[in-house]
Amino acid sequence: MLPSMATQKPARRSECPISYSLDIFGDRWTLLVVRDLALAGKKHFRDFLDSDEGIASNILADRLKTLECFGIVTRHPDPEHASKVIYSLTEKGMDLIPALLELVRWGAKYDDKTPVPRAFVQRIEQARDQMVAEVKASLRAKAT
Amino acid sequence: MLPSMATQKPARRSECPISYSLDIFGDRWTLLVVRDLALAGKKHFRDFLDSDEGIASNILADRLKTLECFGIVTRHPDPEHASKVIYSLTEKGMDLIPALLELVRWGAKYDDKTPVPRAFVQRIEQARDQMVAEVKASLRAKAT
DNA sequence: CCGGATCCGTTTCGATACTG
DNA sequence: CAGTATCGAAACGGATCCGG
Helix, strand or coil: CCCCCCCCCCCCCCCCCCCCCCHHHHCCCCHHHHHHHHHCCCCCCCHHHHHHCCHHHHHHHHHHHHHHHHCEEEEEEECCCCCCCCEEEEHHHCCCHHHHHEEEEEEEECCCCCCHHHHHHHHHCCHHHHHHHHHHHHHHHHCC | CCCCCCCCCCCCCCCCCCHHHHHHHHCCCCCHHHHHHHHHHCHHHHHHHHCCCCCCEEEEEHHHHHEEEEEEEEEEEECCCCCEEEEEHHHHHHCCCCHHHHHHHHHHHHHCCCCCCHHHHHHHHCCCHHHHHHHHHHHHHHHH
């Protein structure tokens, strides 16, 4: 019996090579994880577990793995806490920020259950490019 | 036996009132349907069935129903073909166009399997607001 | 404690066949 | 042509356990 891939746990939807770019976000959690990574300052496994909408740990681990596999997220050991891991967005991941902001804006406009500060929405509408740059800059600053 | 809700077919994820706005797009197809409605000129049930990535008819029916339920899509009989139905975006649906364009741009940048004309991407980057207005206008023109 | 894997019942998906 | 019925397959997700 070949030792090759027999025991590997298939990541999700038959490994990384998904053809369609929007397919990556074709599930309930992936987009939320990216959003919280980009806009909510979350970086530890536990951050996502605790809040969000109550994602299960196995699902979270799977999504993070998939995102890493696609080059949207990177994993690093936390230099301050030996047993922690820091998740952060790659450049590819940060390039999703414009789309995320537009979705947040849309959600804030039509979904009253999503509490988004009015000032935040106004900035998206009036100075989006600048805002994108700022969010990116702050993410990069944190990364170093 | 109470005739109340015993025989009702639950639409999807326990009826319309989904709390989280991004939840609506938390599946493989919804976002693609909206995209094709907005940018690919599709309007008949068959249009989505035929191309796209091969969505099953029951899934398509379900997603369209959900989108209608959320006020993103409307259904109208086709005045020219008695047995056809025209699906179109509401204002709420059209308000997703900025987000869609950003996602398309992202996909075009990082996913070489999604063939998007370079000129299209450049317009998104250089004249996005104007482009949004044009797409909306053309959708409204078709609707009347 | 922390990230994450395993188990396993439940829900949802989706290919096919079918109906008005 | 728009949509539904069926039913096996896949994904989800809660509880629990594990190595560091």
